[in-house]
Amino acid sequence: MEEKKIPYKIYLSEDEMPKAWYNVRADMTNKPAPLLDGKTMQPITAEELGKVFCEELVQQELDDTTAWFEIPEEIRNFYKMYRPSPLVRAYCLEEKLQTPAHIYYKFEGNNTSGSHKLNSAIAQAYYAKRQGLKGVTTETGAGQWGTALSMACAYLGLDCNVYMVRCSYEQKPFRREVMRTYGAHVTPSPSDTTAVGRKILEQFPGTSGSLGCAISEAVEAATSKEGYRYVLGSVLSQVLLHQTIIGLETQTALRKYDIKPDMIIGCAGGGSNVGGLFAPFAGEMLRGEANYQLIAVEPVSCPSLSRGVYRYDYCDTGAICPLQKMYTLGNGFIPAASHSGGLRYHGMSSIVSQLYDDGLIEARSVAQTDVFAAAQEFAKCEGILPAPESSHAIRVAMDEAIKCRETGEAKTIVFGLTGTGYFDMMAYGKHNDGAMTDYVPTDEELQRGFDSIPKFPGNE
Amino acid sequence: MEEKKIPYKIYLSEDEMPKAWYNVRADMTNKPAPLLDGKTMQPITAEELGKVFCEELVQQELDDTTAWFEIPEEIRNFYKMYRPSPLVRAYCLEEKLQTPAHIYYKFEGNNTSGSHKLNSAIAQAYYAKRQGLKGVTTETGAGQWGTALSMACAYLGLDCNVYMVRCSYEQKPFRREVMRTYGAHVTPSPSDTTAVGRKILEQFPGTSGSLGCAISEAVEAATSKEGYRYVLGSVLSQVLLHQTIIGLETQTALRKYDIKPDMIIGCAGGGSNVGGLFAPFAGEMLRGEANYQLIAVEPVSCPSLSRGVYRYDYCDTGAICPLQKMYTLGNGFIPAASHSGGLRYHGMSSIVSQLYDDGLIEARSVAQTDVFAAAQEFAKCEGILPAPESSHAIRVAMDEAIKCRETGEAKTIVFGLTGTGYFDMMAYGKHNDGAMTDYVPTDEELQRGFDSIPKFPGNE
Numbered sequence: 001m002e003e004k005k006i007p008y009k010i011y012l013s014e015d016e017m018p019k020a021w022y023n024v025r026a027d028m029t030n031k032p033a034p035l036l037d038g039k040t041m042q043p044i045t046a047e048e049l050g051k052v053f054c055e056e057l058v059q060q061e062l063d064d065t066t067a068w069f070e071i072p073e074e075i076r077n078f079y080k081m082y083r084p085s086p087l088v089r090a091y092c093l094e095e096k097l098q099t100p101a102h103i104y105y106k107f108e109g110n111n112t113s114g115s116h117k118l119n120s121a122i123a124q125a126y127y128a129k130r131q132g133l134k135g136v137t138t139e140t141g142a143g144q145w146g147t148a149l150s151m152a153c154a155y156l157g158l159d160c161n162v163y164m165v166r167c168s169y170e171q172k173p174f175r176r177e178v179m180r181t182y183g184a185h186v187t188p189s190p191s192d193t194t195a196v197g198r199k200i201l202e203q204f205p206g207t208s209g210s211l212g213c214a215i216s217e218a219v220e221a222a223t224s225k226e227g228y229r230y231v232l233g234s235v236l237s238q239v240l241l242h243q244t245i246i247g248l249e250t251q252t253a254l255r256k257y258d259i260k261p262d263m264i265i266g267c268a269g270g271g272s273n274v275g276g277l278f279a280p281f282a283g284e285m286l287r288g289e290a291n292y293q294l295i296a297v298e299p300v301s302c303p304s305l306s307r308g309v310y311r312y313d314y315c316d317t318g319a320i321c322p323l324q325k326m327y328t329l330g331n332g333f334i335p336a337a338s339h340s341g342g343l344r345y346h347g348m349s350s351i352v353s354q355l356y357d358d359g360l361i362e363a364r365s366v367a368q369t370d371v372f373a374a375a376q377e378f379a380k381c382e383g384i385l386p387a388p389e390s391s392h393a394i395r396v397a398m399d400e401a402i403k404c405r406e407t408g409e410a411k412t413i414v415f416g417l418t419g420t421g422y423f424d425m426m427a428y429g430k431h432n433d434g435a436m437t438d439y440v441p442t443d444e445e446l447q448r449g450f451d452s453i454p455k456f457p458g459n460e
Numbered sequence: 461m462e463e464k465k466i467p468y469k470i471y472l473s474e475d476e477m478p479k480a481w482y483n484v485r486a487d488m489t490n491k492p493a494p495l496l497d498g499k500t501m502q503p504i505t506a507e508e509l510g511k512v513f514c515e516e517l518v519q520q521e522l523d524d525t526t527a528w529f530e531i532p533e534e535i536r537n538f539y540k541m542y543r544p545s546p547l548v549r550a551y552c553l554e555e556k557l558q559t560p561a562h563i564y565y566k567f568e569g570n571n572t573s574g575s576h577k578l579n580s581a582i583a584q585a586y587y588a589k590r591q592g593l594k595g596v597t598t599e600t601g602a603g604q605w606g607t608a609l610s611m612a613c614a615y616l617g618l619d620c621n622v623y624m625v626r627c628s629y630e631q632k633p634f635r636r637e638v639m640r641t642y643g644a645h646v647t648p649s650p651s652d653t654t655a656v657g658r659k660i661l662e663q664f665p666g667t668s669g670s671l672g673c674a675i676s677e678a679v680e681a682a683t684s685k686e687g688y689r690y691v692l693g694s695v696l697s698q699v700l701l702h703q704t705i706i707g708l709e710t711q712t713a714l715r716k717y718d719i720k721p722d723m724i725i726g727c728a729g730g731g732s733n734v735g736g737l738f739a740p741f742a743g744e745m746l747r748g749e750a751n752y753q754l755i756a757v758e759p760v761s762c763p764s765l766s767r768g769v770y771r772y773d774y775c776d777t778g779a780i781c782p783l784q785k786m787y788t789l790g791n792g793f794i795p796a797a798s799h800s801g802g803l804r805y806h807g808m809s810s811i812v813s814q815l816y817d818d819g820l821i822e823a824r825s826v827a828q829t830d831v832f833a834a835a836q837e838f839a840k841c842e843g844i845l846p847a848p849e850s851s852h853a854i855r856v857a858m859d860e861a862i863k864c865r866e867t868g869e870a871k872t873i874v875f876g877l878t879g880t881g882y883f884d885m886m887a888y889g890k891h892n893d894g895a896m897t898d899y900v901p902t903d904e905e906l907q908r909g910f911d912s913i914p915k916f917p918g919n920e
Contacts, residue, residue, distance in 0.1 A: 007474045008540040014467045080468040081552065081843045092541065092615070110570050112845045112880070154840040155552070174885035178845060180892040181836055181885075376641055380614040383541045385572045385638060420572070422882045425634040426643075432640040 009086040010253040017084050018248040019071055021241045022059075024279040024351060026067035030358055032237070032350035033325035035448060036312060040258070041456060044322045052219060053238075054229050060238040069125075072130075077441030078122045079245070080157060087253040087414075092381040095403070099272040101404035103397060103418040104259070106250045106277065107384065112178070115419030116273050117148035117233055121244035125152035125160075126230040134227035135159025138213035139189065141168055142341040143175030144419065150182035154321075160184040161218045161228075163191070164453060166209035181401045189214040196220050212317030219320060234270030235315055235324070240349050243276025244412035246416065251280045253409040254414070262292035263400065265415040267392040268305065271296075271349030277416040278352075282360050292363045296352065297392040299371075300440050302335040304348045305356055305363035306329060307446060312348055312459045323454065326353040332452025336439035338368055339427035342389040346449065366395045367438040372431040373378065374398050375421070387419040388427055469546040470713040477544050479531055479710040481701045484739040485811060486527035487746040490818055492697070493785035494812035495521075496772060501916060504782045512679060513698075514689050516587040520698040524560040529535065529701060531583075531718045532590075538582045539705070547713040548877075552841040554861070561864035563857060564719070565877040566710045566737065567844065572638070575847065575879030576733050577608035577693055580702035584691040585612035585620075594687035595619025598647075599649065599674030601628055602801040603635030604879065605693030610642035620689075623651070623677045624864035626669035635883060649674040649822060656680050672777030679780060694730030695775055695784075700809050703736025711740045714874070723753035723860060725875040727852040728765065728823070731809025737876040738812075742820050754821045756812065757852040758824065759831075760900050762795040764788060764808045765816055765823035767906060772919045773807055783914065786813040792912025796899035798828055799887035802849040826855045827857075827898040832891040834858050835881070847879040848887055 025031055034043040049058045090103040108116035128136050135158050140146030146162040153160035158427060162184050169176055171186035177188050189209045190197040194217045200207065222230035233239065254261060264281055266274030274296050283288040296305060308327040315321040317331050317452070328347040329335075333387075335344040348356075355361045368388070375391035377398070386394060397415040404411050421428065430436045441449075453459070485491055494503040509518045520529060528677050533540075550563040568576035588596050595618050602604030606622040613620035622644050629648035639646050649669045650657040654677045660667065682690035693699065714721060724741055726734030739830055744750040756765060768787040775781040777791050788796075788807040795804040808816075815821045828848070833853035837858070838844070846854060857875040864871050881888065890896045901909075913919070 008537075011471050066649040077468075077551075078843075081548075088541075091537075112839070112843055113880075136600045151843060155843070173889065174882070177889040177892060178882075181839060181845065183840065264577070379572070379641060380643065383538075383572055383611055383615070385641065422574075422638075425637040428641045429633065429637040432637060 004257050006089050006257055008091060009088050009129055010257065012084040012252055014080055016252055017076070017079065018245055018252070019076065020068040021071060022244045022248060022280055022283060023063065023067055023241055024071060024283050025064035025237070027283045028354065030354055031064045032354045036323040038319065039315070050228050051223060054124070054127045054131050054133070055131065057124060057238045060241055061236060061267035072126060075122055075126050082118065083245070084249050085110060087250055090382055093378060096377070096381045097398065097401050097405060099401040099405040100408060100410040101401040102410065102412045103401055104412070104414045106246060106414070107417045108246060109384065109387070109417065109420035113144060113148035113151055114422060115144050115148070116243060116246060117145050118151060119245050120157070120233065120239045120272065121145070121148035121152040123242040125136060125149065125156050125158055128155045128229055128231070129158050133229055134187045135161060136229055137161040137163070137218040137222040138231050138233070139163045139211060139218045141165050141211050143168060143179070143423070144342065146184070146186070147178050147287045148233070149231065150179040150184035152301055153184065154182040154251060161221060162186045163189040163214040163221070165189055165211055165214050166207070172203060172423065189217050191217065194220045198199055210317070215316050216318045216320055234272040235347065235349055237349070237351055239272040240275040240279070240351055243272045245276065246273065247277045247280040250277065250414065259412060261292060261414045262411040263295060263413055265295045265297060265393045265397050265413065267343060267389050267416070267418065268296040268298045268348065268352065269345070269389060270345050273416060273418050275349050275352045278361065282355055285360055295396055296356070296361050296363050297396045298363060298365050298366045299340055299343050299392065300367050301338045301339055301439065302329065302344050303365040304346065306365045308348070309450060310357055311453050313453045315347060316330050326350050327356060329446060330449030330451060332451040333449025336441070339424065340368065340388040340392065343392065364396050366392055369436050369438050371395045372428070372436060376431065383422045384417070386417055387421045388424050390416070390418040393417065464717050466549050466717055469548050470710060470717065471546055472544040472712055474540055476712055477536070477539065478705055478712070479536065480528040481531060482704045482708060482740055482743060483523065483527055483529060483701055484743050485524035487720055487743045488814065490814055491524045492814045496783040498774070498779065498782055499738045511683060512690050514584070514587045514591050514593070516590065517584060517698045520701055521696060532549040532586060535582055535586050542578065543705070544709050545570060547710055548844055552578065553838060554838070556841045557858065557861050557865060558649060559861040559865040560674070560868060560870040560873045561861040562870065563615050563861055563876045566706060566874070567875065567877045568706060569844065569847070569880035573604060573608035573611055574882060575604045575608070576703060576706060577605045579705050580693065580699045580732065581605070581608035581612040582615070583702040585609065585616050585618055588689055588691070589616045589618050593689055595621060596689055596691045597621040597623070597678040598691050598693070599623045599678045601625050601671050603628060603632055603639070603883070604802065606644070606646070607635060607638050608693070609691065610639040610644035613644065614642040621681060623649040623674040623681070625649055625674050626667070627796070632657060632883065647678050651677065654680045670777070671878065675776050676778045676780055678754060694732040695809055697809070697811055699732040700735040700811055702715055702731045704739045705736065706733065707737045707740040710874065719872060721752060721874045722871040723755060723873055725755045725757060725853045725856050725873065727803060727849050727876070727878065728756040728758045728808065728812065729849060730807070731803050731812035733876060735809050735812045742815055755856055756816070756821050757824050757850065757856045758823060758825050759798055759800055759803050760825045760827050760898065761798045762789065762824040763803050764806065766825045768808070769910060770813060770817055771913050773913045775807060784810050786810050787816060788913060789906065790909030790912040794908030796901070799884065800828065800848040800852065801863065803852065824856050826852055829896050829898050831855050832888070838890065844877070845881045846877055847881045848884055850876070850878040853877065892918060
């Protein structure tokens with residue numbers, strides 16, 4: 001049989017786009033442990049969760065048996081504006097590396113939010129709208145999630161309130177203005193608009209804020225106003241569910257050209273993008289239909305999977321969210337300042353954690369100096385300037401392709417390129433100046449993080 | 461016959477991509493006037509031009525009879541990394557405007573340079589490489605052209621020297637770092653690396669530079685070093701030739717779905733993008749095969765077509781480049797500081813000028829406050845945050861669609877969306893704050909500009 005000619009970019013037609021998200025938990029024998037209520041230490045109820053999150057999203061969060069959730073038509077129409085995203089054959093990178101490996105990447109950066117975040121933002125905003133809510137609240141650090149949510153809310157005519165960590169609000173005016181252009185109300189956090197914000201400002205006048213504090217303000221704003229709910233951009237199972245659009249499109253595109261990947265690589269922060277990319281392939285493995293090497297890549301400075309422990313822990317530093325069983329460095333772990341803000345998270349999606357614990361996923365950790373070197377090499381031959389977060393996956397894909405050059409194996413490598421680095425140019429500047437450094441946490445620092453994990457029977 | 465369902469985005473397959481650029485001058489009865497040598501006031505020779513530009517590009521510049529120039533395979537392969545660009549059906553905008561019009565836009569922003577500039581950058585870099593040159597020099601203001609050229613040179617392994625206007629170098633560090641990441645040498649202009657730069661620095665210590673000065677430095681750097689040539693991002697006929705890839709893809713995509721446009725709209729700065737979009741359609745008109753309304757949109761602050769005169773003038777403020785017959789406000793015209801740097805040019809492509817003079821193209825001028833209002837409305841429903849320059853075309857497309865709502869006509873409107881506004885967020889911020897203003901040049905100001913046009917027999 002003649003091999004089909006693979007184009008530089010594989011685009012699906014609109015008809016080939018997924019019509020349902022895939023809930024991998026349905027195929028898992030070992031289900032992720034249930035969320036616990038922080039007060040009662042009992043599995044949290046839909047009613048409790050529904051005070052903070054939209055009803056439909058609560059159902060998605062708690063349901064670990066339904067394999068497919070239909071994507072509502074309005075969301076599919078929104079997806080059609082910027083999806084399907086291309087699955088790109090990295091011909092130029094292969095040539096540059098002189099590797100017999102075939103390299104593909106699924107590129108999620110071709111939308112104004114600059115990343116995959118939009119996939120879940122539109123879904124969460126849609127369910128809020130359908131519930132008849134007036135608006136949603138959220139927090140944002142670097143601003144990618146806030147941007148995505150602002151875009152989704154603008155499209156649906158929903159009020160969007162973003163609490164942006166004050167130092168980012170001041171240092172990243174570009175992101176702030178993108179959100180404002182989309183009509184969002186952006187408040188530097190801590191602010192005097194919430195009780196928790198006022199308290200922090202009183203205790204620490206002039207503080208530049210933190211993500212933990214911004215979460216607390218966003219949750220308070222959502223729960224104290226009629227017609228509002230809180231939304232979150234990663235970690236939760238509902239977010240991973242929406243992000244399976246990435247993996248499903250990848251799977252369809254590969255099948256269209258009879259391509260069988262050997263390994264699939266993604267960067268891991270809270271785990272929703274890498275989980276969404278892996279899910280359909282993990283599903284095939286769980287059902288015994290295929291076998292793949294699934295590699296989650298994290299920074300050496302924040303190695304939740306590689307060096308974390310599998311425990312119940314708070315999802316947020318402020319300990320106001322429920323407890324989730326996950327690989328964690330401890331909610332009190334403070335990652336070194338790195339240029340991959342999106343990967344500076346102490347924990348990991350409960351689904352990714354369980355799949356990792358069961359040996360379906362492996363983990364690698366890489367240093368940011370090596371990551372930026374890979375990013376630059378990739379940019380020069382593939383044209384796309386990648387986000388530092390995404391470049392963690394590039395680094396490992398390149399390492400694997402170089403191994404193939406040495407062994408002569410023609411492996412098929414697929415990786416997720418989650419976003420662009422347009423708003424990370426100061427970090428690239430540091431790389432260009434040769435001034436970037438690495439940091440590996442010491443065992444003592446990790447221990448201090450582990451000490452912050454709540455202790456109760458069965459969680460030690 | 462059943463109407464074909466139009467998807468949100470029309471992508472061509474690789475096989476459908478153009479294999480040649482279209483030289484519209486071959487079909488023009490009234491050819492653009494030849495470039496004049498500034499010293500002799502005679503038509504410039506290939507030999508003279510070849511001291512500054514690459515040989516092959518000189519041929520393309522001077523040839524007004526060959527209709528098609530084959531696109532070399534290496535350029536086509538580069539194009540495949542980020543092209544074909546989508547022709548998007550603006551379903552959401554149509555719905556928002558409640559118009560019976562069908563609106564399409566050709567989106568050129570899905571590449572790291574963020575604009576159409578890459579289409580010509582790769583071509584110019586390729587011919588430099590093929591001539592055996594070591595590198596190229598250029599100037600950049602806001603940085604889009606410099607970014608595109610850096611990308612092209614990185615891909616081909618060519619040295620890239622960019623003279624960046626000093627105030628942009630300091631105020632737009634993001635763009636500077638993108639170029640450096642792609643390996644370009646970026647020098648703030650004026651600099652002490654050229655004689656002209658040293659002279660200006662001596663005369664005006666601490667000056668923040670100008671585009672005219674940066675051009676002078678780039679040309680000196682190219683002509684005084686062995687193995688270098690100068691390249692330019694707009695205005696010239698060779699650049700417009702490369703940009704016809706935009707119009708050709710648009711034409712193919714429209715034909716694929718039997719769509720017959722009534723009007724085609726583009727923003728006009730130096731004229732290469734709008735000329736590239738219009739060329740194949742103007743060709744149909746010139747050959748008597750079809751008729752379209754072609755609308756070039758410019759800022760009221762810099763109305764080269766609407767209020768300019770058709771004369772021989774210098775392409776650059778420094779009067780070191782040859783003279784071109786074009787619609788011009790005079791090389792001494794200083795446009796008011798606006799947020800569309802790419803449209804702040806006193807002249808216009810000679811091809812666009814001649815087609816305008818012959819009545820094939822019409823011109824509109826719009827105010828930037830109206831442009832940003834359109835940009836924001838577009839961003840909210842279509843998801844893409846457009847560049848201010850591109851938004852000039854959006855403004856007129858929306859105005860025409862609104863007219864259709866009033867008359868009930870279902871016109872088919874196509875416009876060029878040349879790029880994204882990620883690096884223009886301070887301008888959007890001003891718009892968000894309601895602090896943006898407009899400026900219309902007075903007749904006296906225009907007259908001062910006209911007075912700077914060189915006077916000689918037949919040019920008054």
